[in-house]
Amino acid sequence: MTTVNANEIALGIESFGDDDAPLVLLAGGTTMLSWPDALCERLAAGGRRVVRYDLRDSGESTTADPEAPAYTLRGLAADAAALADALGGGPAYLAGIGVGGMVAQVAVLDHPGAFSALTLVGTRAVAPGPPDDDLPDHDQATMSRLFARPMPDWTDREAVAEFAAAGAEILGDDPVAARAIAARIWDRTPGTAPPIQMANQMGMVFSRLDCRPRWRERLPEIEVPTLVVHGRRNRFFPVGNGEAIAREIPGARLLVLKEAATAIPDAAVGEVTEAMLTLG
Template sequence: MENFIKTNGVELCAETFGEVGDAPILLVGNTMLTWPDDLCARLAALRRFVVRYDLRDTGRSTTADPEAPDYTLRDLVSDAAGVLDAFGLPSAHIAGFGVGGWIAQLLALDRPARVATLTLIATRPTAPGPNDSDLPEHAPELMAHFMNPPEVDWTDRASVVAFMLENVRHLSGPAFDEAEARENIERVHDRTPAAADPGKAHRAAQMATAFAALDSGPRWRERLGGITAPTLVIHGEDDPFFPLGNGRALAAEIPGAELITLPGTGNELPRRTWDTVVPAILRHTS
């Protein structure tokens, strides 16, 4: 069942799996559906209390002006802490995917008492914008796709879904499962109230890049050595958005971090990876 949490002046949609008394894991992605139902259920079956939620401007959480969001990356970090508060969790195991990985890193740095362990998936140690010279940038072919998008009829579900599917195809590795991706995209689209508004649907469909315009505040890469939470880094070997060198840098610069790479995987968490990812998270949070 979905819950609506009021924190930091916004309303966030959250959902839980498992028993409250089990070890809590907060999953941070773009939307709660970054973490599929079956993945959450598998973690819950292994005695984890799983919490997932929609970031601002995604899913059923509060939306801002699509052209001028009035919040910062640090506000999203405060939102994550607010979700923990809403469920009465002084601390939790934190897992962040993509943008959620930035939020997770900053939560571990700025509010270390809230983070029991840290899992970083498909993310990097720097904010949106030009990357550091020692880190690989977005793949040129991917950026060419994003900079020259096809025509989309934002009032037509099929047109929007097809557009989102092409974005996901470009973000994925060579073992792309179109049927699985389409099912996930249709769920993301259909549970978003903004999808009924063509202007907001445009932003909802651009989730992979929608947060690039946020004010991210001061750099944090130079602070990674101060992370005290045990850290697991999981990264696709064929990630075109945050290429593998970004995951390697995180693992090298966070003390004691472990790196697991996923062959044939891009900026994604498809079902075929779960037999690796779920046991790894279980070990890490035990």
Template sequence: MDICDVNGVSLGVDEFGAADSPLILCLGAPTMLSWPDALCRQLAEQGRHVVRCDLRDAGASSSGDLTAPNYTLRDLAADAAGLARAFDDRPAHLAGTGISGMIAQVAALDFPDAFSALTLIGTRPIAPGPVDDDLPDHDQATMGPLFSRPQPDWTDVGSVADFMADGAKILGDDPAEARAVAARIWARTRGSDPGAHQADQLGMVFSRLDCRPRWRERLSQLQLPTLVVHGRLDPFFPLGNGEVIAREIPGARLLILDEASRAVPTTDIPEVAAAMAAL
């Protein structure tokens, strides 16, 4: 792992594949470990240079006031464009998952010359907050048990790993995989501040960002090949969100993972990697 300086901040990055191969930039959500090692390796094996990164205030990246970030969604979009240019003179394939899928949409709209293709996994076309009338909101039967749990001891890796595994089980993801990833994220978090561990695990800072103005109404302007991947069983951003994105971006392909929820299951990684590499 390494550090890349862009836009006055330092971002944690990790690389797979040959540096002279076409670049796929995978934005963390919020840390780079939201992108499975196996997916990154398979993309590299298919001739891609994969760079995954931590967002600001996550992982190895620059950190500030987690309760009042002094940057906006547009700044994170500019970070993505800056990283793409730092690693390759050619336009990059940009990929975002969950919250970073929102960043990726804005980055592709605001910096069209920086990107050649777009992959959006398990995301939606609006910022955190109230949803549009035609978009399905979080499944409340799932959100109740998910958000009513007692908080873990954020300074104890075992407590955090158990908490994240339990959350994955509620969401319909693999708890064993979630436990392992949570322990890796915990080990990469800077310092011992409980708030930093919570932010890295749950993406708390993103919900406090200024995400204005809206970008959904601009999606029809995108002119780059786009892959939209969504789990059919996703209760957090239900499938209808991905369907809307795929309808509103001209020519976008929608890949529905029938047995998936939030995370890309190990069994689906070959199909997702092949679809991404085909863009």
């Protein structure tokens, strides 16, 4: 892992594969560890240069004030385009998961020349706040359980890992995997101040971003090959959100993972990798 200066900030990255291979850029949701190690390794084995990166205010990327971010969703999209340019090799294949999927949508719309293909995992086309009337909102019973829990002691690595595992169980994800990832995120977080830990562990900074102007109406402008991946059991962004994106981007392919929720489970890594490699 290292950092690359792009768009006048430092972005934490990790690279897999041959530096001369076609670039696949994986936007974190919010940290790079949202993308499974196994998926990165398989994409690299398929002849790609894979770079996963941390969004601002997470991981090794520039961290300022997660409670009052001085940038917008479009700023994060500009980061992706600048990073692709800094890494070189021509237009990049861009993929985003969760909030990173929102970044990826806007990046391809605002910087079409920077990207050659797009994969969107477990995301939606409106943010923040309530979705459009034709899109399913968060499952309210799940959200009530998720946010009724007291915050952990952010200075306690084990407490944070346990908090993540319990949250994963509520969401329908693998609690064992979530615990391990949370511990790795905690180790990479540049401080134990609650806002910084929350930005890394929960992506709470994203709820404070200015995400205007809307971009859903622009989805038909996307001309690059697009893959939309969504977990059938996703209670945070229910599958209707992914279905809508796939309908509205011309020629997009929809891959629904029947046993997945918000994360890409180990059992689905092979299927997702194959679909991504087939796309471009």
